[in-house]
Amino acid sequence: MIRFENVGLRYGMGPEILRDISFQIPPSSFQFLSGPSGAGKTTLLRLLFMSLKPTRGLIQMFGKDRSRITPRDLPLLRRRIGIVFQDFRLLDHMTTYENVALPLRVRGREESSYRSDVSELLKWVGLGERMHVLPPVLSGGEKQRAAIARALIEQPEILLADEPTGNVDPPLARRLLRLFIELNRLGTAVVIATHDLGLMEQVDARRMILSNGRLDIYD
Amino acid sequence: MIEMPVEVSANSGAGAERAKERVRKGQAPIVPARGVAGNALVLVIAIMTFLSCLTLGAVTMVRDTAAAWQTQIAREATIQIKPDEGLDMEAALAESASIAGGFPGVTGTRIIDRNATARLLEPWLGAGLNMDELPVPRLVILTVDRASPPDFAALRSALTEKVPGLILDDHRTWVDRLVSMSRTTVTIGLTVLALILLATVLTVVFATRGAMAGNGHIIEVLHFVGAEARFIAKEFRRNFLVTGMKGAVAGGFAAVLVFLGFSLWSSRNLATPQADQAMALFGNFSIGVLGYAGVVFIVALIGAITAATSHATVVAHLHGLEVRQPDG
Numbered sequence: 001m002i003r004f005e006n007v008g009l010r011y012g013m014g015p016e017i018l019r020d021i022s023f024q025i026p027p028s029s030f031q032f033l034s035g036p037s038g039a040g041k042t043t044l045l046r047l048l049f050m051s052l053k054p055t056r057g058l059i060q061m062f063g064k065d066r067s068r069i070t071p072r073d074l075p076l077l078r079r080r081i082g083i084v085f086q087d088f089r090l091l092d093h094m095t096t097y098e099n100v101a102l103p104l105r106v107r108g109r110e111e112s113s114y115r116s117d118v119s120e121l122l123k124w125v126g127l128g129e130r131m132h133v134l135p136p137v138l139s140g141g142e143k144q145r146a147a148i149a150r151a152l153i154e155q156p157e158i159l160l161a162d163e164p165t166g167n168v169d170p171p172l173a174r175r176l177l178r179l180f181i182e183l184n185r186l187g188t189a190v191v192i193a194t195h196d197l198g199l200m201e202q203v204d205a206r207r208m209i210l211s212n213g214r215l216d217i218y219d
Numbered sequence: 220m221i222e223m224p225v226e227v228s229a230n231s232g233a234g235a236e237r238a239k240e241r242v243r244k245g246q247a248p249i250v251p252a253r254g255v256a257g258n259a260l261v262l263v264i265a266i267m268t269f270l271s272c273l274t275l276g277a278v279t280m281v282r283d284t285a286a287a288w289q290t291q292i293a294r295e296a297t298i299q300i301k302p303d304e305g306l307d308m309e310a311a312l313a314e315s316a317s318i319a320g321g322f323p324g325v326t327g328t329r330i331i332d333r334n335a336t337a338r339l340l341e342p343w344l345g346a347g348l349n350m351d352e353l354p355v356p357r358l359v360i361l362t363v364d365r366a367s368p369p370d371f372a373a374l375r376s377a378l379t380e381k382v383p384g385l386i387l388d389d390h391r392t393w394v395d396r397l398v399s400m401s402r403t404t405v406t407i408g409l410t411v412l413a414l415i416l417l418a419t420v421l422t423v424v425f426a427t428r429g430a431m432a433g434n435g436h437i438i439e440v441l442h443f444v445g446a447e448a449r450f451i452a453k454e455f456r457r458n459f460l461v462t463g464m465k466g467a468v469a470g471g472f473a474a475v476l477v478f479l480g481f482s483l484w485s486s487r488n489l490a491t492p493q494a495d496q497a498m499a500l501f502g503n504f505s506i507g508v509l510g511y512a513g514v515v516f517i518v519a520l521i522g523a524i525t526a527a528t529s530h531a532t533v534v535a536h537l538h539g540l541e542v543r544q545p546d547g
Binding site (some may be wrong): 049093098105106150154213 | 539
């Protein structure tokens with residue numbers, strides 16, 4: 001589904017942040033992306049989300065060469081990817097429900113066609129009671145779950161999550177992890193960027209460890 | 220859908236009910252109106268529209284007044300006969316009136332008689348003037364058919380042949396000067412209007428960009444949830460069009476009020492010296508249908524400029540997001 005070959009990335013004339021990164025993300029796979037702070041996890045996620053282009057190497061996204069993907073094609077490809085940001089990026093003037101429904105709204109779907117799906121998903125992530133409140137009154141964990149729900153609403157082929165348990169307590173972190181596992185069981189590939197070793201130990205999954213710009217993979 | 224081991228409880232509470240009501244009525248706009256509109260932007264657009272409309276109104280008024288002057292002057296010509304020894308003034312007046320009256324393009328002649336001439340000179344020479352004591356020139360007023368004016372050169376030679384020393388003044392010099400003056404004034408006015416419109420465009424561009432800066436996070440979120448550029452641009456354009464139109468309509472309305480106020484003032488003070496002076500300078504303070512149409516045009520133009528600016532800004536922002544490179 002996604003293939004990186006000898007990918008390198010540098011900012012300006014500085015040293016390479018990522019060097020000779022090669023890996024594949026098969027459909028329905030589950031992997032953790034880990035490494036010390038500043039190792040380039042977020043940068044690698046941005047490459048996966050196509051908001052950055054590599055300075056060298058080959059990236060294939062859903063069978064297409066990244067260098068040949070035009071800006072016009074990007075929105076359609078991004079719809080196949082769900083992303084959860086570390087800082088949530090919820091729109092404060094919209095309710096939780098409206099934030100989660102946003103991906104469907106931008107596709108021009110009628111609200112009546114997705115209302116029950118969004119409500120069900122919100123209940124599923126434990127936000128049934130917080131559906132109609134604005135993000136500023138949500139706790140960190142609730143915002144995180146809302147951001148996850150927004151990434152899942154379109155049932156993407158792959159979910160990228162940047163430190164999804166960074167703002168939640170351990171019980172909720174375990175619950176979110178169960179959510180990701182359940183999602184993966186239903187066919188969505190999952191990449192979780194985290195430096196939470198406790199979280200990784202709970203699942204027997206592939207680990208991609210970034211250090212000094214290089215990637216080591218432990219299957 | 221997927222099952223999740225999370226307990227669900229009934230949703231209750233007045234706040235939640237209100238929010239539910241909002242969902243039933245329609246969802247929140249993707250781009251919040253208050254964030255974009257910013258009263259300052261509406262005010263800036265209103266002021267610039269007001270100034271543009273005032274300038275346009277002034278140009279229209281000067282042009283109309285100059286045209287009215289020109290029409291009035293071109294409708295008449297004057298024969299002037301200076302007294303000379305051995306000249307029978309009354310006979311000369313009658314003869315020149317008869318020659319001119321028979322000329323094609325002259326629709327009427329009127330000899331200014333001795334009493335009327337004395338009245339004309341009264342402000343300068345006082346009452347009880349004895350015309351015979353002074354060499355006062357006498358006048359014949361010709362009414363000219365504006366549609367097919369007479370051949371003034373032929374008329375002049377025909378008249379001077381019979382009455383030497385006669386001067387035919389077709390007001391051409393005045394008309395030419397007036398035309399040139401009104402053209403210059405209108406050109407200056409239009410240049411000022413163009414400059415104000417340019418300043419409006421730039422102000423709107425900067426103000427819109429400023430208002431857009433606070434909405435960068437919305438563009439990014441829409442971008443990340445897979446919204447196409449045209450969808451994002453449309454959302455912002457619609458919002459800014461409303462903002463632009465609010466300001467433009469307010470400014471245009473204020474300008475129309477000013478025009479109507481002046482018009483009312485001049486009609487109420489019709490016979491007063493101030494109004495006469497103002498009327499002499501500006502006509503009747505009416506900007507006419509064309510002027511009001513111009514106000515509507517400027518309002519629409521400024522609304523369109525605001526919408527187009529926001530569209531261009533969003534597209535540029537998105538382009539920046541797409542082509543952002545690590546070495547960029």
